[in-house]
Amino acid sequence: MAGQMQYGGQAPNGQPIYILGEGSQRTKGRDAQSNNIMAGKAVANAVRSTLGPIGMDKMLVDSMGDVVITNDGATILKEMDIEHPAAKMIVEVAKTQDDEVGDGTTSATVIAGELLKKAEELLDDGVHPTIIASGYRNAADKAAEYINEIAVDVSPDDTETLKKIASTAITGKGGEEYKDTLAQLSVDAVKAVSEKTESGTSVDTDEIKIEKHAGGSMRDSELINGVVIDKERLHTNMPKKVENAKVLLLSAPIEFQKTEMDAEIKITSPDQMQQFLDQEEKMIKDMVDKIINSGADVVFCQKGIDDMAQHYLQKEGIFALRRVKQSDMDRLAKATGANIVQDVDEISESDLGSAGNVEEKDVSGTKMTYVTDCESQKSVSVILHGGTEHVVDSLEIALNDALRVVGVAVEDGKVVVGGGASEVELAMKLYNYAASLEGREQLAAHKFAEALDIIPQTLAENAGLDAIDKLVELRSQHEKGNKYAGLDVRNGEIVNMWEDDVIEPLRIKTQAINAATEAAVMILRIDDVVATSEKSGGGEEAAMGGGMGGMPMGM
Numbered sequence: 001m002a003g004q005m006q007y008g009g010q011a012p013n014g015q016p017i018y019i020l021g022e023g024s025q026r027t028k029g030r031d032a033q034s035n036n037i038m039a040g041k042a043v044a045n046a047v048r049s050t051l052g053p054i055g056m057d058k059m060l061v062d063s064m065g066d067v068v069i070t071n072d073g074a075t076i077l078k079e080m081d082i083e084h085p086a087a088k089m090i091v092e093v094a095k096t097q098d099d100e101v102g103d104g105t106t107s108a109t110v111i112a113g114e115l116l117k118k119a120e121e122l123l124d125d126g127v128h129p130t131i132i133a134s135g136y137r138n139a140a141d142k143a144a145e146y147i148n149e150i151a152v153d154v155s156p157d158d159t160e161t162l163k164k165i166a167s168t169a170i171t172g173k174g175g176e177e178y179k180d181t182l183a184q185l186s187v188d189a190v191k192a193v194s195e196k197t198e199s200g201t202s203v204d205t206d207e208i209k210i211e212k213h214a215g216g217s218m219r220d221s222e223l224i225n226g227v228v229i230d231k232e233r234l235h236t237n238m239p240k241k242v243e244n245a246k247v248l249l250l251s252a253p254i255e256f257q258k259t260e261m262d263a264e265i266k267i268t269s270p271d272q273m274q275q276f277l278d279q280e281e282k283m284i285k286d287m288v289d290k291i292i293n294s295g296a297d298v299v300f301c302q303k304g305i306d307d308m309a310q311h312y313l314q315k316e317g318i319f320a321l322r323r324v325k326q327s328d329m330d331r332l333a334k335a336t337g338a339n340i341v342q343d344v345d346e347i348s349e350s351d352l353g354s355a356g357n358v359e360e361k362d363v364s365g366t367k368m369t370y371v372t373d374c375e376s377q378k379s380v381s382v383i384l385h386g387g388t389e390h391v392v393d394s395l396e397i398a399l400n401d402a403l404r405v406v407g408v409a410v411e412d413g414k415v416v417v418g419g420g421a422s423e424v425e426l427a428m429k430l431y432n433y434a435a436s437l438e439g440r441e442q443l444a445a446h447k448f449a450e451a452l453d454i455i456p457q458t459l460a461e462n463a464g465l466d467a468i469d470k471l472v473e474l475r476s477q478h479e480k481g482n483k484y485a486g487l488d489v490r491n492g493e494i495v496n497m498w499e500d501d502v503i504e505p506l507r508i509k510t511q512a513i514n515a516a517t518e519a520a521v522m523i524l525r526i527d528d529v530v531a532t533s534e535k536s537g538g539g540e541e542a543a544m545g546g547g548m549g550g551m552p553m554g555m
């Protein structure tokens with residue numbers, strides 16, 4: 001490969017000076033750019049065919065032979081073993097998108113790839129990368145401005161629109177047949193945890209607990225105001241139901257504490273043995289007494305509770321669960337107002353929380369503990385039913401996506417339409433903006449606008465339609481002022497996306513455009529790749545700017 005050489009120069013006496021270690025690789029200038037652009041585009045191509053509600057699925061097989069079938073951009077890129085550093089930057093776009101919005105990962109990746117592709121055309125025409133970078137950045141700022149103009153307000157009480165947002169996110173994912181139920185559940189759950197703050201509304205979807213349950217019908221899935229724990233009470237003699245419960249949360253075990261050191265206790269007579277056991281029993285009894293004295297009648301213990309302790313607790317009519325997950329402990333603390341106590345010796349009445357009802361219930365064959373009517377109404381759980389393990393898993397993914405987009409829409413209060421409508425409208429406005437610029441800046445802004453067309457084009461392609469025809473039709477509608485005209489992928493018609501109920505939170509689009517632009521610009525600005533070689537024998541493939549690492553090309 002051309003352009004690879006050791007970093008260094010020439011001493012006055014003509015001797016070459018090497019400043020990099022042996023095996024280090026360097027790629028410079030246009031070669032470095034081309035390699036990086038190629039790698040970035042390859043990542044985008046890898047997920048492109050999955051875009052849209054009728055995009056294809058990918059089957060990913062890991063080194064252990066485990067199979068994942070998905071059409072979720074972030075999941076695909078996570079599972080793929082991508083090594084090329086520029087490719088990784090594009091993967092990062094999908095990751096950020098997933099963290100920030102929870103949806104739109106494929107779109108963000110595809111836009112990033114297209115921005116790189118268009119940049120390459122500009123480079124070929126002799127436009128300097130710095131000009132492209134600043135042109136792209138300015139265009140992205142304009143795009144943010146324009147998309148805010150076409151966004152529409154949505155109220156947190158507008159259940160109908162919020163449900164459409166949830167449905168749009170779920171369409172094409174597993175669980176589509178249960179779209180309505182999932183949409184309703186997600187809107188109810190988000191409403192339950194949304195909080196008014198000084199600056200608006202905040203939604204933390206982590207507060208919504210999804211309790212999966214294989215068996216039963218999806219339609220029996222329900223939203224519970226409170227915390228549901230997938231555990232049954234420790235002892236059948238414990239009460240099944242405690243009303244107005246005083247709840248103790250304990251992160252320490254209720255067990256005889258073995259010493260840290262390897263102590264050896266020599267027992268020489270049966271008496272001594274008995275003494276030893278008595279002492280152990282007394283220790284446990286003391287621990288349980290401390291719990292009883294605090295006034296607690298429900299105990300959730302994060303660690304173990306041994307048989308003897310169970311016996312004493314049960315005798316006192318205390319409801320207890322052991323080995324409760326940390327995440328559940330945190331939710332219980334929030335819901336009941338209890339403090340998580342770390343040491344049995346430190347339990348005090350003021351640490352206890354309260355719940356109107358703690359009850360073990362039989363949910364189609366599995367016993368679970370419901371903690372409801374809590375002090376704080378902000379804790380909710382969704383019991384998700386599905387025929388098989390595999391079905392509930394995919395329902396959970398769909399529900400998670402729905403929760404995120406509805407949460408984002410409630411937080412921001414702004415939505416846009418999908419189906420390529422927003423991208424075409426944006427592109428049209430950006431073409432006008434570009435025309436107002438001069439020289440090479442204009443070229444960059446124009447290419448940026450073109451790059452956004454990749455969304456409607458890909459949606460059409462993946463639906464087996466003619467991408468160019470559809471793009472032309474879309475543009476002509478938008479030029480007539482139909483700013484919500486998008487592609488109905490099911491019948492190939494151009495329709496008003498509000499009527500088609502394809503609605504997305506504004507943040508999906510702004511985040512995707514920003515992250516894609518940042519990544520593309522970062523990659524473009526690199527014109528020198530220096531890689532120290534760690535792997536011997538990797539040759540060019542192992543070097544930065546070299547091959548594609550572990551990523552298959554041409555997908």
Ligand code: ADP
Binds near residue numbers: 171
């Ligand atoms: P992403 O990972 O980007 O969310 P998706 O596979 O979920 O990828 O596809 C999202 C794209 O599909 C968006 O552009 C969205 O507007 C579009 N879309 C979703 N539902 C429909 C629909 N019913 N008709 C047309 N386009 C749709």
Ligand code: MG
Binds near residue numbers: 103104105169
């Ligand atoms: Mg999506």
